[in-house]
Amino acid sequence: MSENPNPAHPAEPAASGSRTPYIAGNWKLWGTRAQAAEYCERLLKLLAQPEAAGSAGRAGNGITSRRRPEVGLCVPYTALETVSSALAGSGVIVAAQNMHQAESGAYTGEISAPMLLELGVDAVVLGHSERRQLFGETDRALGEKVPAALEAGLQPILCVGETEEEREAGDMERKLRHQVQEGLEQVADDRLADVLIAYEPIWAIGTGKVATPDQAQEATSFVRALVGDRSKDAAERVRVLYGGSVKPDNAGEILEQADIDGALVGGASLDPDSFARIVAAAE
Ligand code: PEP
Numbered sequence: 001m002s003e004n005p006n007p008a009h010p011a012e013p014a015a016s017g018s019r020t021p022y023i024a025g026n027w028k029l030w031g032t033r034a035q036a037a038e039y040c041e042r043l044l045k046l047l048a049q050p051e052a053a054g055s056a057g058r059a060g061n062g063i064t065s066r067r068r069p070e071v072g073l074c075v076p077y078t079a080l081e082t083v084s085s086a087l088a089g090s091g092v093i094v095a096a097q098n099m100h101q102a103e104s105g106a107y108t109g110e111i112s113a114p115m116l117l118e119l120g121v122d123a124v125v126l127g128h129s130e131r132r133q134l135f136g137e138t139d140r141a142l143g144e145k146v147p148a149a150l151e152a153g154l155q156p157i158l159c160v161g162e163t164e165e166e167r168e169a170g171d172m173e174r175k176l177r178h179q180v181q182e183g184l185e186q187v188a189d190d191r192l193a194d195v196l197i198a199y200e201p202i203w204a205i206g207t208g209k210v211a212t213p214d215q216a217q218e219a220t221s222f223v224r225a226l227v228g229d230r231s232k233d234a235a236e237r238v239r240v241l242y243g244g245s246v247k248p249d250n251a252g253e254i255l256e257q258a259d260i261d262g263a264l265v266g267g268a269s270l271d272p273d274s275f276a277r278i279v280a281a282a283e
Contacts, residue, residue, distance in 0.1 A: 019239050021255065021282040022196060022262035024072035024095065024157065025269025026125065026243075027079075036079035039272055040086035046276035047071065047092075069262065069282040073269075074125045074157070077111055084120030095123035095157065098131055101144040113152030123155035125264075127183060129202045139182035147186040150194055157196045157264065158183045159243070160223065164203035173222055180226040192227055192234035196241060198264040199223050204244025206266055210254070216242045217257035224259050248277035255282050 031039070072093035075083050084094045100110035116124060126145045131137040142158065149156040160179035162172040176199070184192060199220050204211050211219070220240040228235030242254050243264030254260060262282060269275040 019237065019261045021069035022072065022239055022241060023069050023275075023279045023282050024074055024093070024123075024125075024198075024241070024262070024264050025275050026074040026097065026128070026264055026266045027076065027270060028097070028130070028266060029076065030270055031076055031079045033079055033082040036075060036082045037086055040073075040083055043073075043092075043272040043276060044087070044090055046272055047090075047279065049276075069279055071279055072123060072157075074123075074264075080116070080119045080121055088120070093122045093155070094120060095125055095155075096121050097125045097128065098137075099124050099126070099145065099149065099154075101141065101148040113149055113154055116154060117152060121154065123157055123196075124149050125157045125159065125198075127159045127179070129159060129161055129200060129205055133202070139179055142179075142183045143185050146183050146195060147191075150187060150191055155194065155196060157198055157241075159198045159200050159264070161200040161202050161205075161219075161244075164201075167201065167203065172219065176219065176223060177226060180223055184227070184230070189231040189234060192231055193237035193239075196239050197223055197227070198241040198243045200243035200264060206245070208245050210245040210247075210250050211242070213253045213257050216254055217259055220257065220259040246278060248274050248281065251278045251281035 070093060072095050073083055074095040074097050077096060080094060080096060087094060096116050099116055100107050100112050103112050103114055127137055127142045146156045146158055160176055162175040166172060166175050184195065187195060201211050203209060220242060223240050224235050224238065227238045239261035240259055241262040241264050242260045246254060246263045246265045247268045251263060255263065263278060265275060265278055268278060
């Protein structure tokens, strides 16, 4: 991380028009292989419908849109192969929900990047708040996982976000600065824009308490400015997602914010119909 005497300020003007929207569904601990296969079949049909035209291009129906969103599914390890073959040729991105930074070694229970690649995985969620809070994921480990994923050819989706107490204590920026700087520390400047960053306020995840559009814009703009402390060019290109109780009826106002390039969707992604409606809101 290069030194900047005035970190993260001022934010670069947003350039969301030039960034492709990205909507990822995070299934968390849901999805047997049978459920996964059924889900994918349903989702592909929905994405191919004209009203989901923004996503439909990913499903290969030939409809074009200037802001055609990329669509991704973050699924449990055991469903990866099923999902990857069910979605083959559709353009929908398949993501794991975690990985270990080492390729192999004495790390019982862990999964490495080459193992994911072998299953047809394109991306990996790193540092989801549930991994941080419930399973002891550290910023230090993430500082190794993010570049390991990139080097292996996986797109990292680095999650950051503050707790309610941190927000109330005025500590949001300090927390985000720490998480973004450590997570990206070992990533070369010219690869920064290959990382997707998901701003997910912990108080909004799975609680139904969505951040206001202004709160989400303020935080995502700050995250972009943190990337700008390393590289102005990367700050313009890096995609910053919002996550936290995104639903079909609130997605539009969140996604229209200048620094929000998409969403990481948990609960609402478990229903292909509501997920497809969120995708359509990103067009
Ligand atoms: C998530 O799992 O990353 C998430 C944002 O969950 P939810 O949409 O259910 O709040």
